[in-house]
Amino acid sequence: KMYNPSGSMVNISPRLEANDMDSCYRLEVVASDLQSEGILDLDLSKDLYLKLCPFLPRLHHLESKVLEEAGKTPDIVFELKSQVEAFKRKLENVKHLSWLGLFKDKNEQQAKFSPKTRRSRQNVQEQERVRRQFLHMSFRNSCDCGVVRQWEEAEMMVLLQVMYTDLDFLMVFHIELEVLQNFLFEVYCHYNNIPFHNFQHCFCVTQMMYGLIWLTDLRNKLERIDLFIMLTSALCHDLDHPGYNNVYQINAQTDLALRYNDISPLENHHCAIAFGILSKPECNILKNLSSEQYKQVRGGMIKCILATDMARHNEILNKFKVTLPVFDFKNKDDTKYKKNLDISNEARPMAVAEPWLDCLLQEFFNQSDTEKLKGLPVTPFMDRDKVSKPSSQTNFIRFVLLPLFTELTKLFPCLEQHILEPVRRALEYYSNMEKATQEEAGATKS
Ligand SMILES: Nc1nc2c(ncn2[C@@H]2O[C@@H]3COP(=O)(O)O[C@H]3[C@H]2O)c(=O)[nH]1
Numbered sequence: 001k002m003y004n005p006s007g008s009m010v011n012i013s014p015r016l017e018a019n020d021m022d023s024c025y026r027l028e029v030v031a032s033d034l035q036s037e038g039i040l041d042l043d044l045s046k047d048l049y050l051k052l053c054p055f056l057p058r059l060h061h062l063e064s065k066v067l068e069e070a071g072k073t074p075d076i077v078f079e080l081k082s083q084v085e086a087f088k089r090k091l092e093n094v095k096h097l098s099w100l101g102l103f104k105d106k107n108e109q110q111a112k113f114s115p116k117t118r119r120s121r122q123n124v125q126e127q128e129r130v131r132r133q134f135l136h137m138s139f140r141n142s143c144d145c146g147v148v149r150q151w152e153e154a155e156m157m158v159l160l161q162v163m164y165t166d167l168d169f170l171m172v173f174h175i176e177l178e179v180l181q182n183f184l185f186e187v188y189c190h191y192n193n194i195p196f197h198n199f200q201h202c203f204c205v206t207q208m209m210y211g212l213i214w215l216t217d218l219r220n221k222l223e224r225i226d227l228f229i230m231l232t233s234a235l236c237h238d239l240d241h242p243g244y245n246n247v248y249q250i251n252a253q254t255d256l257a258l259r260y261n262d263i264s265p266l267e268n269h270h271c272a273i274a275f276g277i278l279s280k281p282e283c284n285i286l287k288n289l290s291s292e293q294y295k296q297v298r299g300g301m302i303k304c305i306l307a308t309d310m311a312r313h314n315e316i317l318n319k320f321k322v323t324l325p326v327f328d329f330k331n332k333d334d335t336k337y338k339k340n341l342d343i344s345n346e347a348r349p350m351a352v353a354e355p356w357l358d359c360l361l362q363e364f365f366n367q368s369d370t371e372k373l374k375g376l377p378v379t380p381f382m383d384r385d386k387v388s389k390p391s392s393q394t395n396f397i398r399f400v401l402l403p404l405f406t407e408l409t410k411l412f413p414c415l416e417q418h419i420l421e422p423v424r425r426a427l428e429y430y431s432n433m434e435k436a437t438q439e440e441a442g443a444t445k446s
């Protein structure tokens with residue numbers, strides 16, 4: 001439904017009066033109330049999706065008619081079009097919540113999200129809409145929301161901006177606000193529209209880093225430049241992720257594997273993209289650093305981003321265990337083992353963590369389906385015929401998360417309550433789910 005600035009409902013038609021920033025039309029998405037009650041019912045979302053589809057041709061028709069009559073498309077048409085597209089994407093994302101992958105037509109999925117079509121970015125019009133929204137939004141109006149809902153990309157950029165200002169980075173490193181905003185926007189543009197390794201994931205990891213900086217009082221333990229390296233690395237750590245992991249890159253002999261000689265191809269790529277963005281003067285938040293500081297930030301970011309390769313997880317954890325008894329925050333050699341919090345979803349409330357797992361499994365299953373189609377070795381923990389949601393998670397929590405967070409808690413005891421306890425609860429939740437699934441399977445057999 002559309003309303004004019006005085007609140008009356010109006011028809012969407014070519015005769016709509018032009019508006020400006022001070023007299024906006026308001027578009028109300030009729031299904032939005034359903035979202036505030038929790039996850040949309042899938043049948044209902046399917047229904048809504050079908051109802052929404054006819055809007056797009058109507059808008060295209062409207063656009064060409066306006067073009068014919070007025071010679072120029074009013075901004076409102078672009079605005080409406082991108083809002084309808086954004087809503088359509090949200091509904092489609094609900095389908096990602098099916099970890100079984102039941103709701104996506106495989107051919108359609110393959111065409112939209114395959115290693116060949118790696119650049120599955122937002123279109124330029126959508127990016128421009130998000131940029132305008134970001135620049136016109138303040139911290140207040142982005143966070144003044146009484147209802148629980150998914151944040152928009154522009155709001156996430158505002159919050160990232162707040163993290164940089166709140167940690168005094170603008171003042172200490174002489175970063176102009178406009179340059180920071182350009183940098184954040186470019187980072188957003190360089191994340192792909194894929195189920196898990198997307199801009200929302202980048203935001204979550206950065207937010208977790210920011211939260212832990214305060215929780216563990218790192219501001220008084222580390223130098224400001226170290227915090228700057230950690231936060232910026234978190235932001236950049238999955239830039240341009242194609243949704244297919246290193247094993248796939250190497251087995252499929254992709255361009256990235258060839259370029260980086262099979263050595264952490266993705267992490268090298270994320271880092272190279274980060275410094276590509278920083279090489280643009282209008283985005284270069286490092287431009288006022290001394291050459292010594294620049295060297296330190298570049299070296300630190302490379303180390304932090306390359307450390308997110310899970311193939312190096314045990315090596316890094318073991319080094320951390322050895323240095324733990326004599327850990328010294330002032331010793332640069334110790335701090336180099338700080339790994340950003342890429343795998344911390346399970347420390348979040350279950351209502352947040354579980355949908356992320358569904359998205360991750362969708363990316364996993366998509367990869368193993370492609371591997372099967374191409375006759376490549378199938379990555380076992382991604383194979384929909386071998387893993388289930390609970391089995392995947394109980395193994396990941398037991399063998400990866402608990403050993404890591406147990407060690408980290410020795411250094412920061414407050415993590416017991418904020419990280420270890422939620423992770424243990426998640427293990428219990430998925431163990432019960434696994435048991436129930438096995439019992440159900442047993443009952444069906446007999
Ligand atoms: N099963 C499982 N794997 C995870 C989870 N979080 C992160 N991972 C894995 O850990 C990896 C960290 O690096 P990537 O982002 O490349 O890919 C991630 C996933 O493969 C999780 O909650 N469950």
Ligand SMILES: [Zn+2]
Pocket residue numbers: 201205237238342
């Ligand atoms: Zn990540």
